[in-house]
Amino acid sequence: MESIKHFINIISAPYVMFPLILAVFFFIFPPTDRLLAIHKKLRLYKLWTNGGGIALFSSLIIIFAFGLTDSNFRRIVTKPDNVPIAGLIFLVVFFLWWSMKQAWENDERMAQGQGPREAEDAKEKVLVWPDLVYIELIALILCTVLLIVWSIFLKAPLEEPANPTVSPNPSKAPWYFLGLQEMLVYFDPWIAGVLFPTVIIIGMMAIPFLDTNEKGCGYYSFRERKMAVSIFMFFWLVLWVFLILVGTFLRGPNWNFFGPFEPWDISKLEALTNVNLSEIIYMIWLKQRLPQNIFLREIWGFLLIFFYFGAAPLLLAKTFLKNLYARLGSLRYSLFTFLLLMAVSLPIKMILRWVFNIKYIVAIPEFFFNI
């Protein structure tokens, strides 16, 4: 028992879990034909059948049931404000399964030359009264019942009165912002708290204009729009829901990582061995002191950023993403690659941190300008 818990503690660390997710993600949601072929060979689409759904759900329930026997797990999961997030896990898994199941069923139908199931249904028109109105009535009664029962059995928490002189450790933002707070580990607040949220909002609004694929409107489907679905799933499941779960359940005092079965030890120490890119280049590789001139000191970081956002999209347009560039045109392509590179910079920074202990790529603390 203890060894299972110990094993789960180890694999749930972000630097183990995140690469694991990265490794399997694009086989589960393949963005290209080649990955789709592997996906089929591995029979991963079985996940989106009734059997797969039962397997997904029963493994979730087993994990929770097993976890709840442990006092540390129980303490963090049954904290009143964390209950909706535990519920969120089940809801997201359920609706993910339900939508992907319908998408695969439609894909199979369309592969056989039929239209999607929705197209068949859509031939028939029904009156809103009473066919829709009663469904809405039942839905809102069930929702009301759920809220009332939940409210009777779980009291809203209230902590000690506000005291500006005593800060709790850890201080956590509301749960839906914990993904942003988790990013603070890897980026400064001006990026994690201001730049990224702005780019996320712009990026979400840009989706309908970047996705020029006219297929797949009005019915569940995957194969017709696998690139779009794959990218969306990556942001929504990994960079959104997963980071929130990490921030909620696995971050303890001093924002240190704690496994789900690990007590929150306030004196847990993590060695701070992070170094800046300029220090690696000048002090470790070139064996000299950091230059006095700020610009000279950070030139390598600037070059890297310039290459990443400036030259990389141009190179990709000539090589790997040639077709995409032809399809989207230069304006859409620039916006798309900018947003994508912006988003991918988070996993890149994570990996640089875990592998090379990189703190900042450009570090100008004199002007609070650190990347």
Added chain:
Amino acid sequence: MADQTDETKGILKRISETPVWESVFRTGIPRNRRQRMMVILNNVFLHLHPVRLPKHGIKLKYTWCMGGLSFFIFLALTVTGILLMFYYRPTVEYAYGDIIDLKEQVPLGIMREIHRWGAHLMVIAVWLHMFRVFMTGAYKSPREFNWMVGVVLLVLTMLLSFTGYLLPWDQLAIWAITVGSNMAGATPLVGTSGPGSSLLAIGDVNFVTPSSDARFALIGGRFIGEAALLRFYVLHCIGLPFVIMIFMIVHFWRVRKDGGISSPL
């Protein structure tokens, strides 16, 4: 029916034939097709719907009912929020005590619970609605604009929840808001701890100081205190609901104007 005398008619039947009843419910009980269409057209609330729908549009497996539930939870939060406002005073002196009173003086009181859990539920419902709309490709032409309105509604939902977080004035509240609002202080150029804040200066006079930056504008002070509580209260109870309702009106209107529920061609 016509040969029924007044004595054999049931009480409901008689009420439904009074002039008062008929002046309120113009259509009568919708028994036939025409009346079922008229009942939607004649009622301002039901008129959010079209009269007829393609059949997939009423199926739970297509819509998940999440958009409708988001709106319903919003209404439930409005009602419970109004009730809570009767007992809550947004000052550092009274706020916490009023919450304690709600907890201890109201027998079987669950308004605060419904409001708090409902707020969590609304955020989740809005996310799932967004997820459904994405998976059915419903953001595609001609619904691009409504997707953008939806993104604004999502952000407003989280801001509503965020501003409400401070109001109980307990440790959880002020420190969660401290973490959140510290981010505003890191805004480039206009936040004290953001990059480039020292550029906005004439000689030695800095324009961006802890008493004049973006964070100060958000919380009305250098620390979370009286001004922040009042600001968040006004935003939570009046400001943001006002804005979100305008966007909701546009959202619902455009659902209809852009062709109703998304359908395969």
